Amino acid sequence: MFTSISDIINLQINSEKNYALKMAVALKWKECVGEDIALKTSVQAIRDGIIFASAANAVWTSHLTAMKKDIIDKLNSMIIPHKINDIRFKASYRSKKQEYKKEIKEIPQITAEERNVIKEKSSVIKDEKERLLFENIMEKDIIWQKEKLAGGGGFCPICGVVSARKGICFYCKIR
Numbered sequence: 240m241f242t243s244i245s246d247i248i249n250l251q252i253n254s255e256k257n258y259a260l261k262m263a264v265a266l267k268w269k270e271c272v273g274e275d276i277a278l279k280t281s282v283q284a285i286r287d288g289i290i291f292a293s294a295a296n297a298v299w300t301s302h303l304t305a306m307k308k309d310i311i312d313k314l315n316s317m318i319i320p321h322k323i324n325d326i327r328f329k330a331s332y333r334s335k336k337q338e339y340k341k342e343i344k345e346i347p348q349i350t351a352e353e354r355n356v357i358k359e360k361s362s363v364i365k366d367e368k369e370r371l372l373f374e375n376i377m378e379k380d381i382i383w384q385k386e387k388l389a390g391g392g393g394f395c396p397i398c399g400v401v402s403a404r405k406g407i408c409f410y411c412k413i414r
Contacts, residue, residue, distance in 0.1 A: 261285045262376055263318040265383065271313045276303070280328075281403070284410035288324035290314075291409065293331035300328045347385035349378050357381075 264285060269277040279295040280303065294300045303310070307326050314323050349357075357377045364370040384401040393405030402408040 262380055264290060264314060264323070266376065266379060267314060267317045271317060272310060281331075284408075284413070285323075286410065286413075288322050290323060290326040291413065292326060292328050294328050295331065297330045300330045303328050347382050347389065349381055353381055354378075 261282065261284070264282055268280075268282055272280065276299075279299050280292055282290055282292050284291040292303075294303055303326075307328075311323050311326060357374050360377070361370045361374050364373055387401045387403055390403065391405070392401055392403045394400070395402050395406070395408035395411055397407060397411040400408050400410070
């Protein structure tokens, strides 16, 4: 089956928008829901304005479902250009964040080479505030990926995203 160049470009643009939205949500999630809830939950994927999140157990899932509207409103006020329409929680019966954070002895650091790559990629952004924000997001993403890998995660063989577990990521499973 042949795909047109415009379909491939649109797919790539949508993929980058979803990635940017996931990063924005991931960076604001703890601030939005609070530290206690953040330890019991994790954002697994975002698709078409819907956040797919896991919670420690069914009780947390029920509690968070009741809080869903407030969480959505708060997230939408924090990540202005994007629109979150819904959050779907599922019980995971264990907090992956707690598991891999216990296993990580120290917080990973950005290497000089990684910092240079970030600076090179951000050099095309003219506005200093936007450039610094982009660099901050990129640094946090690299640290986040290193934490996932240190906690036993791996790369999804389909999309290449770092996942909390080895094998196919949550998003590719529901696709």
